[in-house]
Amino acid sequence: MPSGAPLRSVVMEPELHPDLKPLEFLLGTWEGAGVGDYPTIDAFNFGQEISFTHNGKPFLIYSSRTWLIEEDGSLGRPLGTETGYWRPQPGNQVEVTLAHPTGIVEIYVGNVAFHRVELQTDVVARTSSAKEVTAGRRLYGLMPEKDGKRDLGWVYEMAAMGQPLQAHLSAQLKKID
């Protein structure tokens, strides 16, 4: 083992696993802003950075961080963060596992077609201290081309706190690498 250098710097750049082709459009780091709301809370604006990477295996490694956008436009306190894996399956199906620091774990199933992924929760598991979240739906997709580039848009609907499934978040992100 070499000493002094991070392991990842001595590992060869992996080739994209062929099963990841339909999800390849997600790869990279994306940044932008969004809006959030729910019947039980005040509406808010947030900044977001998400990243999709791979290591040559047939899944994407995903993480998201968000921050409150204050009235004056500056970035404020950290809001939700989540991390997980996107696992393409035969027949344009996809499975996603997501873990949240709020004591919630979501398992989504869905499909991918034409630069668009639609997901709905199969399971939401919660620790005893977690808020009551029972279901979620997510949509991720490339927006129409503008100046030769396509933003990534996504929306999240949840059923939580006794409320029926409805919008909690939406955001539009630009690719930054």
Ligand code: HEM
């Ligand atoms: C990742 C981006 C997210 C952002 C920016 C965000 C932001 C917020 C904010 C600002 C609040 C108001 C309370 C507070 O200030 O903390 C809130 C409440 C809440 N969020 Fe999110 N959230 C995110 C993701 C999620 C996800 C993925 C879930 C479910 C798995 C979730 C479930 C909830 C619930 C249950 C509440 C509490 C509602 C209540 O107390 O009445 N959020 N969120």
